[in-house]
Amino acid sequence: MLSYIIRRIIMAIPLLIGISILSFGIIHLAPGDPTALMMDPNIKPEDMEAYKEKYGLNDPPHIQYLKWVGNMIQGDFGQSLIRQGTDVSFLITERLPNTLFLMLVSTFLALIISIPFGILSARKPYTLTDYSVTFTSFLGLATPNFWFGLVLIMFLSVQLGWFPTGGIATLNEPFSLWDRIHHLILPALVLATADMAALTRYTRTSMLEVLKQDYIRTARAKGFKERKVVYKHGLRNGLIPVITIFGLLLPSFFAGTVIVEKIFNWPGIGLLFIDAAFQRDYPVIMAITVIAAVLTVIGNLIADILYAVFDPRIEY
Amino acid sequence: MEELLRVENLKTYFFDKKKTIKAVDGVDFAIKRGETVALVGESGCGKSMTSLSIMRLVPAPYGKIVEGEIHLEGKNLVRYTENEMCKIRGNDISMIFQEPMTSLNPVLTIGEQITEVITYHKRLPRKKAVQQAIELLKLVGIPRAESIISDYPHRLSGGMRQRVMIAMAMSCDPKLLIADEPTTALDVTIQAQILDLMKDLSKKVNTSILLITHDLGVVSELAERVIVMYAGQIVEQASVDDLFEEPLHPYTQGLVESVPDIDAEIGRLNPIKGNVPTPDQMPEGCRFAPRCTHAFDRCFKEEPQLLQKKYGTRTVRCFLYEDEEKGAEHARKDQYSHR
Numbered sequence: 315m316l317s318y319i320i321r322r323i324i325m326a327i328p329l330l331i332g333i334s335i336l337s338f339g340i341i342h343l344a345p346g347d348p349t350a351l352m353m354d355p356n357i358k359p360e361d362m363e364a365y366k367e368k369y370g371l372n373d374p375p376h377i378q379y380l381k382w383v384g385n386m387i388q389g390d391f392g393q394s395l396i397r398q399g400t401d402v403s404f405l406i407t408e409r410l411p412n413t414l415f416l417m418l419v420s421t422f423l424a425l426i427i428s429i430p431f432g433i434l435s436a437r438k439p440y441t442l443t444d445y446s447v448t449f450t451s452f453l454g455l456a457t458p459n460f461w462f463g464l465v466l467i468m469f470l471s472v473q474l475g476w477f478p479t480g481g482i483a484t485l486n487e488p489f490s491l492w493d494r495i496h497h498l499i500l501p502a503l504v505l506a507t508a509d510m511a512a513l514t515r516y517t518r519t520s521m522l523e524v525l526k527q528d529y530i531r532t533a534r535a536k537g538f539k540e541r542k543v544v545y546k547h548g549l550r551n552g553l554i555p556v557i558t559i560f561g562l563l564l565p566s567f568f569a570g571t572v573i574v575e576k577i578f579n580w581p582g583i584g585l586l587f588i589d590a591a592f593q594r595d596y597p598v599i600m601a602i603t604v605i606a607a608v609l610t611v612i613g614n615l616i617a618d619i620l621y622a623v624f625d626p627r628i629e630y
Numbered sequence: 631m632e633e634l635l636r637v638e639n640l641k642t643y644f645f646d647k648k649k650t651i652k653a654v655d656g657v658d659f660a661i662k663r664g665e666t667v668a669l670v671g672e673s674g675c676g677k678s679m680t681s682l683s684i685m686r687l688v689p690a691p692y693g694k695i696v697e698g699e700i701h702l703e704g705k706n707l708v709r710y711t712e713n714e715m716c717k718i719r720g721n722d723i724s725m726i727f728q729e730p731m732t733s734l735n736p737v738l739t740i741g742e743q744i745t746e747v748i749t750y751h752k753r754l755p756r757k758k759a760v761q762q763a764i765e766l767l768k769l770v771g772i773p774r775a776e777s778i779i780s781d782y783p784h785r786l787s788g789g790m791r792q793r794v795m796i797a798m799a800m801s802c803d804p805k806l807l808i809a810d811e812p813t814t815a816l817d818v819t820i821q822a823q824i825l826d827l828m829k830d831l832s833k834k835v836n837t838s839i840l841l842i843t844h845d846l847g848v849v850s851e852l853a854e855r856v857i858v859m860y861a862g863q864i865v866e867q868a869s870v871d872d873l874f875e876e877p878l879h880p881y882t883q884g885l886v887e888s889v890p891d892i893d894a895e896i897g898r899l900n901p902i903k904g905n906v907p908t909p910d911q912m913p914e915g916c917r918f919a920p921r922c923t924h925a926f927d928r929c930f931k932e933e934p935q936l937l938q939k940k941y942g943t944r945t946v947r948c949f950l951y952e953d954e955e956k957g958a959e960h961a962r963k964d965q966y967s968h969r
Contacts, residue, residue, distance in 0.1 A: 527732060528727060528729050528732040528733045529732065529733055529734055529735040529736070531687070531727065531733070532727065532733045532734065532735070532795075532798075533735070534687055534719070535685060535687065535719055535720060535724065535725040535727075536719065536720035536724075536746070536747050536750070536798070537715075537716045537717060537718065537719035537720035537721055537747075537750065537751065538716065538720075538746075538750065539713070539716055540712075546746075547735050547738070550737045550738075551735070551736065551737055624737065625736070625737060626736070626737060626739075626782040626784075627736060627782065627784045
């Protein structure tokens with residue numbers, strides 16, 4: 315198992331190089347550069363040139379790329395072009411925990427809600443219960459999360475005042491756990507919605523298939539109650555395909571944070587990313603892209619390891 | 631011998647949106663303690679549904695036991711609640727299935743799958759249950775039982791898995807073992823071993839076996855009595871010797887004749903012509919009449935009843951034997967008035 319993990323990590327290196335080249339290229343294809351946004355329009359052309367020279371913006375792209383990769387390997391993501399003098403690594407370490415926290419909570423939320431509902435649906439297929447769960451799932455899948463987030467803010471926060479409209483904590487107040495949770499509920503819920511719907515559907519399909527298997531009949535013939543049959547003999551088998559989907563959904567969670575953090579003004583890496591993208595803050599964009607790629611690779615690795623945990627037939 | 635199981639007028643139907651499928655349509659039989667009874671017939675004749683009905687495992691919500699009684703030691707299982715049935719299944723009645731490759735849970739160890747039955751029904755502590763599981767595995771002839779117990783099913787061959795299934799089924803010393811085509815998926819040499827094993831075990835603990843099969847070779851190997859089913863009904867009941875020596879019902883005759891004879895010089899098999907009627911196109915009168923070489927007018931109009939023949943040791947559902955049984959009553963009536 316350990317050698318498998320090491321092998322997987324080594325295999326991830328070319329993947330990450332590919333991703334970094336692609337994203338570097340794409341960002342540089344976009345028109346405009348940071349100088350256009352941050353400079354006083356009346357700046358003298360020679361000062362502009364000096365600035366560009368200083369930050370290496372006049373170098374050919376491949377030199378820029380190599381410089382960047384070289385520094386990155388040493389843990390230096392460079393300095394933000396917009397927030398002058400701020401290290402990108404500082405910006406990220408400040409905000410990454412917030413995003414990871416949000417992701418973790420909504421992933422957990424998605425799992426504990428979708429799996430039981432998927433099972434419920436599969437145990438009573440083609441009944442009112444099943445149709446209700448299915449209908450709600452499709453509704454969840456079809457609802458864009460920026461819209462859903464705005465609707466929640468409008469009704470629950472603005473009109474009813476149950477939740478704060480955004481942010482991670484009440485300003486100018488000492489830390490309190492309840493305050494954090496209070497701020498977390500809506501963004502976590504919105505982030506979880508779409509994937510929750512997808513996971514419910516996959517759990518249902520998979521469990522429906524599993525409950526038809528011969529070993530389920532064997533378990534019934536042993537005299538076990540339906541609950542034990544479903545949860546002990548069915549669930550572990552039913553979750554195997556769900557793990558695959560879950561591994562694939564992890565990056566989408568990350569992508570989701572970009573929108574959700576913007577809407578709820580959540581000081582995470584997604585919000586940082588979107589601001590950086592609008593301002594062509596290359597070092598920040600690139601650093602976040604690389605981190606997202608690393609997280610995706612880690613997510614897939616976790617999914618593969620979970621496979622082996624759930625399914626003894628898989629050996630590495 | 632004392633009677634263990636009695637099935638009376640069992641009717642198990644399946645309900646579709648449009649039609650009703652009568653999978654089991656009025657079946658009566660009894661099994662004595664320690665006796666091995668074979669239930670034979672073509673695919674779709676209702677033999678598997680009969681066995682699932684006894685376990686009360688007819689797939690809901692489409693299938694349902696609509697009528698009849700199933701008595702195990704005098705208690706009517708049809709009236710049992712699901713919770714009460716859970717105490718019977720795996721304990722008093724256990725079952726092994728046709729497909730050993732898929733009948734074991736791939737994600738649980740062999741040991742877990744056997745011990746869970748023992749701890750559940752006998753309420754033994756885990757350690758003792760594991761001990762018992764090892765003994766059971768040895769009993770069914772699995773080498774290295776101590777190490778196999780922590781293995782997963784995919785490491786075992788089909789024959790080994792069927793042995794595990796048998797060990798599992800025998801773990802609570804059941805009164806009745808239902809074996810639904812236990813050897814169909816295995817190759818011939820393994821088949822013989824598994825049959826011997828079942829024979830030995832049933833003698834050792836005096837378990838009755840209801841053997842469901844379409845393989846007459848297996849029947850002659852294992853069973854003492856045979857029940858032949860056709861299209862949801864019993865058409866003949868006899869001891870194994872009688873049945874092979876003198877099959878009465880034209881369908882049974884066809885079955886026995888269709889078995890290839892190793893000494894015969896003729897190169898062609900003797901199949902029964904035609905197909906089993908689909909449940910929604912059940913012929914009027916005798917259900918076998920359209921395929922029967924002896925059929926006459928009456929067969930297509932009237933449904934024959936089960937007739938008792940030769941001092942009550944065999945029954946047959948055919949008009950051909952009505953004349954020679956003067957004053958014969960309907961078998962069912964007769965059978966029960968003796969009790």
